[in-house]
Amino acid sequence: MRIIDVHTHPVFSKRGRTPAELRRWIAHGRRFDIVHMIVLGDVLLFGPTPNAAQLRHINDDTARVARLFPDYFTAFCYLNPLLGERAVMREVERCVAQPGFRGIKLEIANNAAHPSMRHVAKAARTFHLPVLQHSWSVVNIKNSRHQSDPSTTALFARRNPDVQVIMAHLTGIGFRGVLEAKGLPNLYVDTSGGYPEEGLIEYAAEHLGADHVLYGSDLPIRENSATIGRILGARISAADKQRMLFGNTARLLKLNLN
Amino acid sequence: MLIDTNVNLGPWPFTPVPEYSGPALVAHLAQSGIRRALVSHFGAVFLPDPMPANRKLFAAVRRTPALLPVPILNPALPTWPEQLAECRAAADLRAVKILPNYHNYTLRAGHLTGFMAALAKAKLRLILNVRLEDERHKYFALRMTGVPVPQLAHFLGRFPSHHVLFTGIGMGEVEQLAKDHANFSAEISFCETTNTLEHLLPKLPARRIMLGTCTPLFSTRGEADKLRRAHLPARTKALIGTANARRFFKI
Numbered sequence: 001m002r003i004i005d006v007h008t009h010p011v012f013s014k015r016g017r018t019p020a021e022l023r024r025w026i027a028h029g030r031r032f033d034i035v036h037m038i039v040l041g042d043v044l045l046f047g048p049t050p051n052a053a054q055l056r057h058i059n060d061d062t063a064r065v066a067r068l069f070p071d072y073f074t075a076f077c078y079l080n081p082l083l084g085e086r087a088v089m090r091e092v093e094r095c096v097a098q099p100g101f102r103g104i105k106l107e108i109a110n111n112a113a114h115p116s117m118r119h120v121a122k123a124a125r126t127f128h129l130p131v132l133q134h135s136w137s138v139v140n141i142k143n144s145r146h147q148s149d150p151s152t153t154a155l156f157a158r159r160n161p162d163v164q165v166i167m168a169h170l171t172g173i174g175f176r177g178v179l180e181a182k183g184l185p186n187l188y189v190d191t192s193g194g195y196p197e198e199g200l201i202e203y204a205a206e207h208l209g210a211d212h213v214l215y216g217s218d219l220p221i222r223e224n225s226a227t228i229g230r231i232l233g234a235r236i237s238a239a240d241k242q243r244m245l246f247g248n249t250a251r252l253l254k255l256n257l258n
Numbered sequence: 259m260l261i262d263t264n265v266n267l268g269p270w271p272f273t274p275v276p277e278y279s280g281p282a283l284v285a286h287l288a289q290s291g292i293r294r295a296l297v298s299h300f301g302a303v304f305l306p307d308p309m310p311a312n313r314k315l316f317a318a319v320r321r322t323p324a325l326l327p328v329p330i331l332n333p334a335l336p337t338w339p340e341q342l343a344e345c346r347a348a349a350d351l352r353a354v355k356i357l358p359n360y361h362n363y364t365l366r367a368g369h370l371t372g373f374m375a376a377l378a379k380a381k382l383r384l385i386l387n388v389r390l391e392d393e394r395h396k397y398f399a400l401r402m403t404g405v406p407v408p409q410l411a412h413f414l415g416r417f418p419s420h421h422v423l424f425t426g427i428g429m430g431e432v433e434q435l436a437k438d439h440a441n442f443s444a445e446i447s448f449c450e451t452t453n454t455l456e457h458l459l460p461k462l463p464a465r466r467i468m469l470g471t472c473t474p475l476f477s478t479r480g481e482a483d484k485l486r487r488a489h490l491p492a493r494t495k496a497l498i499g500t501a502n503a504r505r506f507f508k509i
């Protein structure tokens with residue numbers, strides 16, 4: 001079964017900074033039938049709120065990965081919405097001028113209900129890019145200023161129905177997060193984040209539809225065998241597993257991987 | 259054939275997990291290549307007396323030899339000696355499990371001396387559960403953290419002749435403890451990073467690592483695949499997946 005991993009950080013801290021290391025990641029992915037990875041950047045390299053120069057540094061690293069191995073990596077442009085409309089639009093324009101960029105990545109500069117998210121929505125609309133927002137339930141981690149609870153990511157999707165939004169980290173958003181995401185056709189969830197807690201894959205398929213669930217691993221933080229195995233072992237149809245592991249991301253990002 | 263050292267029966271109050279009968283659990287585990295499992299009952303985690311849940315456990319596995327019952331005991335209760343005796347009379351035990359954080363005592367507690375002596379006399383292994391859930395996802399009103407590493411270290415130093423299996427232990431915790439202590443093994447369900455076992459092995463020898471899936475809280479297939487799909491020699495996989503548990507629990 002061919003797999004696309006929508007949530008990876010092959011460049012992470014000191015790792016993934018040479019062509020040889022990237023080749024090792026490709027070999028690692030192929031061992032798990034992963035035929036393509038989406039590169040989200042070394043997003044915490046400069047802390048939660050990088051400035052414009054730091055963003056360029058991170059996105060240049062991402063661009064290099066996609067340029068070196070275009071058949072295996074697709075890039076997302078990392079943004080800090082708090083820098084304002086001009087900086088956001090300029091950085092996205094700079095990214096999409098390079099080959100391989102097909103989406104926007106947001107981390108923990110602000111939560112997804114923040115007013116600055118309108119700049120991200122404008123960039124997504126202008127350049128026809130989906131937005132992948134790091135999301136995690138703030139019930140226990142108590143950092144709602146920076147962390148996007150699933151309720152705020154869902155609010156962003158509701159406010160911008162013409163923007164495709166990926167709510168990251170199914171395990172982090174949990175069962176409540178699935179219900180927050182329910183009924184929003186422009187909102188997808190990725191399956192990355194945390195241990196492979198039982199029942200979430202089936203629950204997401206039931207409430208969101210299997211066509212709104214995308215396989216993600218959060219490489220190199222989590223284990224591909226576990227993140228793939230939780231889908232292969234889920235009590236859903238083989239066709240739904242195939243959609244989650246490959247078809248949905250290929251369609252959403254218009255990837256031609258034949 | 260794999261042996262799973264961390265499986266539970268019964269309902270979990272905070273997430274909708276499957277409630278298997280004994281035979282249904284055997285069939286479920288077999289789908290992931292697991293042929294034997296050490297099984298406890300969730301009912302003993304939160305209730306003041308673990309014995310009703312232990313009795314349910316013994317009844318559930320009576321006709322399923324693939325499931326080896328591991329009763330949960332609370333050494334802070336004055337009744338633990340008679341409860342241990344009842345458990346030994348009810349089944350052919352290999353081990354008992356304790357959950358210090360759920361049962362509200364520390365590993366410095368004095369009553370553990372007699373408890374550990376009784377286990378030694380009965381030739382029973384101890385499984386010490388460090389956590390059952392990712393602390394970030396627990397029920398909002400539950401003040402629960404994993405058993406702290408300094409307590410685990412104190413316990414290992416206090417009972418150097420006992421070799422303990424830690425279930426629910428994280429990768430960083432294993433690394434901290436392995437520097438100074440050789441009298442523990444670790445189960446892998448809460449150890450996770452990319453290429454988990456390749457990262458864990460330099461810190462802890464293969465003969466001290468055992469497969470555990472934390473079924474039904476975690477995906478059995480996902481956890482079993484951490485071992486089955488690991489890039490390791492077959493002999494190392496056999497140790498972690500089967501031989502270590504077979505030797506430790508005399509299966």
